[in-house]
Amino acid sequence: MNKPLPNSLRTGPDERGHFGIFGGRYVAETLMPLILEVERAYQDARRDPAFDAEFHRLLTHYVGRPSPLWFAERLTAHLGGAQVWFKRDELNHTGAHKINNCIGQILLARRMGKTRIIAETGAGQHGVATATVCALFGLPCTIYMGATDVARQSPNVFRMKLLGAEVKPVTSGSATLKDAMNEALRDWVANVADTYYLIGTVAGPHPYPAMVRDFQSVIGTEARAQLDAAVGRLPDVCVAAIGGGSNAIGLFHPFLDDASVRLVGVEAAGHGLDSGQHAASLSRGRPGVLHGNRTYLLQDEHGQILEAHSISAGLDYPGVGPEHSWLHELGRVEYVAVTDAEALEAFRLCTRTEGIIPALEPAHALAQVTKMAPAMDKDAIILMNLCGRGDKDIFTVAEALGVKL
Amino acid sequence: MSRIAARFAALRREGRAGLIPFVEACDPDRATTEALLAGLPGAGADLIEIGMPFTDPMADGPTVQRAGQRGLKGGATLGVTLDIVRGFRRNDDATPIVLMGYYNPILSYGVEPFCDDASAAGVDGLIVVDLPPEEAEELAVPAGRTRLDLIRLVAPTTHAERLKAVLQGASGFVYYVSITGITGTRTATEEHLREAIPRVRAATDLPVAVGFGVRTPEHAAAVARHADAAVVASALIDTMAANLDEAGRLKPGTIDTVLDQVRALAAGVRGARVGRAA
Structure with missing residues (x-):
C-alpha cells in the first residue's frame, strides 16, 4: 500500500x-x-x-439539483471540533x-x-x-x-x-x-x-x-464548487458510506487528485468486524470475481460468497465497486467500518441536533464523522455525503430501539 | 492425443454424435456422484461434465441453482471434486471429463495450483461460464501448460465478427449455448440449430457440442443431426430432485432411474444417424 x-x-x-x-x-x-x-x-x-x-x-428541473450544501452548526458545536458540512442528496426527488x-x-x-x-x-x-x-x-x-x-x-x-x-x-x-x-x-x-x-x-x-461513477460525480463536483463559494477552500476530509460504493465514488471522484483532501469510505461493520456478521468487504474480504467484475468480496476459504449483514439494507452487499478496491490498494482512500449500533446512535444524533432524519446508510458515514471531528481543529472542514433520507428506515429503527409502531 | 480429441475422433469414425451428461458434484452427496459417474460410460455417456457448485451461478436456472446448493451442502469443494475425478480415473482412462463452473472458486484455489491438480487428477477440460475470452488469459496460460482444454462458449448473440475472436486459440471442443437464456428453461428449435451450427463450424475445425435446453431423447436426436455432441443437465437433475427423501437423501433406485434416462438419451443421439463420417 x-x-x-x-x-x-x-x-x-x-x-x-x-x-x-x-x-x-x-x-x-x-x-x-x-x-x-x-x-x-x-x-x-x-x-x-x-x-x-x-x-x-x-x-435541475426534475431531481432538484444542485442539492444544498449545509453547515451542520449544532452538530459541529456538539462534537466540539471540525466543522461538519452535509451534501444534502437526501433532498433529491425520491430521497436519495x-x-x-x-x-x-x-x-x-x-x-x-x-x-x-x-x-x-x-x-x-x-x-x-x-x-x-x-x-x-x-x-x-x-x-x-x-x-x-x-x-x-x-x-x-x-x-x-x-x-x-x-x-x-x-x-x-x-x-x-x-x-x-x-x-x-x-x-x-x-x-x-x-x-x-x-x-x-x-x-x-x-x-x-x-x-x-460518472453520473454520480455530480455530487462531488457540486459540493466542491459550493464549498468554494461558501468558504473559499477545499474540505480537509470527505466521508461517505460504502455498500456498492456509488454515493462515495460520486463524492470522492472530483477530489481524487487533491492530495490535501483525505477521503474516508465507511463500510458496514454490522454486529462487529469479528462477528462474522458484517458487510465490510474491503476491511475483511479478499479479491475475487462476482457479478461481472473483480473486486474485494466476502467469501469463505473455498471462494463461495458469504452473506453480508448490516442493519442498513443498502449496505448489505458482499462486494464493493472495483474502483474502490483499486483506491484501497493504492491507499488513496481510507476504508473504515462502523457497527449497526454506532450507526443507530448517529441516526438519533443527526435527528436531534439538525432536524434531519438520515437514512441508515449515511448514518454510518455520520458515525465515522463523530469519531473524527472532536480530535480535529475547529477550522478544519469535514464534507459528508448525506446520501439518503431516513423515512424508509423508521420501521427498522423502531424495531432496533424496541419501539412498537 | 488428448482424451477429448481421441473421443471425438472415435465418434467421427462411428459416424455419430456424442452424449455429454452433466452431474453436479456432491448433489446431494459425494457417494451419489461417484456412483453416477461410475455408471455413466456404460449407460452411453461419451464425455462427462461435472458441475463445480458456486453460491452465485448467474447463468443457471432454478434446477441447476438448487443442485449447486445441494452440492455445497453435500460437501463439494474443488478439492473434493478433483478427488472424485481421481477415483473415477482408477477405472476409466478413456472417458473425457470436463469441469464446468464459475471463476471465483478457481481464483480462490489459485489458478496455477488448480490447473496442476486438475490435470493430475485426470480432468481434460474446463468450462468457466463467467470467463469470456477478454478475461481468459490468466487461466488459459496455465491450462495450456497443463494440457487442459479451456472450452469456449458461443451463444446466439455471438455475432460473426466476434465469433472469430472468441474461437481464437480455442481447444477441445466448442460449446454452443443454444438459447438466449439460463440453463434448463427454453429449448432451441431444430431450425435454429440448422442455421446456427454451420455458422460456428465455418469459424472452427473443432467439434461443436450443444447445451442449454436439451431435455429429451428427441431433443438430443435433433442436436445430433447438426452438432457433434449434446449436453444434458437439467433433465437429469430434475429426476434426482424429484427423488429426494425428507432428509434430502436420494431414494433407493434413483441412480438406476437416472442411468436409464441417460440410456434413452444415448439411444436418441445414436439413432439420429447423422454424422460427419471420416
Missing part, C-alpha cells in the same frame, strides 16, 4: 474496464455482446453535448442519490432503443428511483428484490408498485441484494433483444462501474 500514485487517479478505467487488476467484464458469453453494445452507446453518448444537456436539464444515476441510464436506454427496463434493489431506493424514471418515460420495468429485503423495506415496495413497476421477490440464495443482482442478470440473458439492465451501483461488468 501507499505505492507512488499515478499522475491522475481520475482517468481510469483502461479500455477493457480495469482499475489496476480490478473491474473487467466477467460475464457469460451470451451477455458479452450486449455489454459491449452498452459500452459503445455510452461512449457515444458521452461525446454528445445534447445528451449531457438533457441529463442536466432533468437533474440513486436518482442521479437512473436519469443518466434511462436516457442511455432510450438512446439504445430499449423498451423494457430491469433493475436490482437492496434497500429499495434504487428500485424506487428506477421505477420513477420508468414512469417518467413510460417504460415498463421489473425490479428484482431479495425476499428478505421485500419484508424489511415494505414502504419502498409499495412505492415501486404505485409507480407501476413489477416487483419480483427473489428467494434464491440468501434472498438479498446479491441474489437480486443474479436474478436480474438471468433476466437480461433471457431478454437480450429489448431489455436494458439499469444497475444501481458502481459494480457489475464494465462499463457500469465507470458509467455509474
Whole structure:
C-alpha cells in the first residue's frame, strides 16, 4: 500500500474496464455482446453535448439539483471540533442519490432503443428511483428484490408498485441484494433483444462501474464548487458510506487528485468486524470475481460468497465497486467500518441536533464523522455525503430501539 | 492425443454424435456422484461434465441453482471434486471429463495450483461460464501448460465478427449455448440449430457440442443431426430432485432411474444417424 500514485487517479478505467487488476467484464458469453453494445452507446453518448444537456436539464428541473450544501452548526458545536458540512442528496426527488444515476441510464436506454427496463434493489431506493424514471418515460420495468429485503423495506415496495413497476421477490440464495443482482442478470440473458439492465451501483461488468461513477460525480463536483463559494477552500476530509460504493465514488471522484483532501469510505461493520456478521468487504474480504467484475468480496476459504449483514439494507452487499478496491490498494482512500449500533446512535444524533432524519446508510458515514471531528481543529472542514433520507428506515429503527409502531 | 480429441475422433469414425451428461458434484452427496459417474460410460455417456457448485451461478436456472446448493451442502469443494475425478480415473482412462463452473472458486484455489491438480487428477477440460475470452488469459496460460482444454462458449448473440475472436486459440471442443437464456428453461428449435451450427463450424475445425435446453431423447436426436455432441443437465437433475427423501437423501433406485434416462438419451443421439463420417 501507499505505492507512488499515478499522475491522475481520475482517468481510469483502461479500455477493457480495469482499475489496476480490478473491474473487467466477467460475464457469460451470451451477455458479452450486449455489454459491449452498452459500452459503445455510452461512449457515444458521452461525446454528445445534447445528451449531457438533457441529463442536466432533468437533474435541475426534475431531481432538484444542485442539492444544498449545509453547515451542520449544532452538530459541529456538539462534537466540539471540525466543522461538519452535509451534501444534502437526501433532498433529491425520491430521497436519495440513486436518482442521479437512473436519469443518466434511462436516457442511455432510450438512446439504445430499449423498451423494457430491469433493475436490482437492496434497500429499495434504487428500485424506487428506477421505477420513477420508468414512469417518467413510460417504460415498463421489473425490479428484482431479495425476499428478505421485500419484508424489511415494505414502504419502498409499495412505492415501486404505485409507480407501476413489477416487483419480483427473489428467494434464491440468501434472498438479498446479491441474489437480486443474479436474478436480474438471468433476466437480461433471457431478454437480450429489448431489455436494458439499469444497475444501481458502481459494480457489475464494465462499463457500469465507470458509467455509474460518472453520473454520480455530480455530487462531488457540486459540493466542491459550493464549498468554494461558501468558504473559499477545499474540505480537509470527505466521508461517505460504502455498500456498492456509488454515493462515495460520486463524492470522492472530483477530489481524487487533491492530495490535501483525505477521503474516508465507511463500510458496514454490522454486529462487529469479528462477528462474522458484517458487510465490510474491503476491511475483511479478499479479491475475487462476482457479478461481472473483480473486486474485494466476502467469501469463505473455498471462494463461495458469504452473506453480508448490516442493519442498513443498502449496505448489505458482499462486494464493493472495483474502483474502490483499486483506491484501497493504492491507499488513496481510507476504508473504515462502523457497527449497526454506532450507526443507530448517529441516526438519533443527526435527528436531534439538525432536524434531519438520515437514512441508515449515511448514518454510518455520520458515525465515522463523530469519531473524527472532536480530535480535529475547529477550522478544519469535514464534507459528508448525506446520501439518503431516513423515512424508509423508521420501521427498522423502531424495531432496533424496541419501539412498537 | 488428448482424451477429448481421441473421443471425438472415435465418434467421427462411428459416424455419430456424442452424449455429454452433466452431474453436479456432491448433489446431494459425494457417494451419489461417484456412483453416477461410475455408471455413466456404460449407460452411453461419451464425455462427462461435472458441475463445480458456486453460491452465485448467474447463468443457471432454478434446477441447476438448487443442485449447486445441494452440492455445497453435500460437501463439494474443488478439492473434493478433483478427488472424485481421481477415483473415477482408477477405472476409466478413456472417458473425457470436463469441469464446468464459475471463476471465483478457481481464483480462490489459485489458478496455477488448480490447473496442476486438475490435470493430475485426470480432468481434460474446463468450462468457466463467467470467463469470456477478454478475461481468459490468466487461466488459459496455465491450462495450456497443463494440457487442459479451456472450452469456449458461443451463444446466439455471438455475432460473426466476434465469433472469430472468441474461437481464437480455442481447444477441445466448442460449446454452443443454444438459447438466449439460463440453463434448463427454453429449448432451441431444430431450425435454429440448422442455421446456427454451420455458422460456428465455418469459424472452427473443432467439434461443436450443444447445451442449454436439451431435455429429451428427441431433443438430443435433433442436436445430433447438426452438432457433434449434446449436453444434458437439467433433465437429469430434475429426476434426482424429484427423488429426494425428507432428509434430502436420494431414494433407493434413483441412480438406476437416472442411468436409464441417460440410456434413452444415448439411444436418441445414436439413432439420429447423422454424422460427419471420416
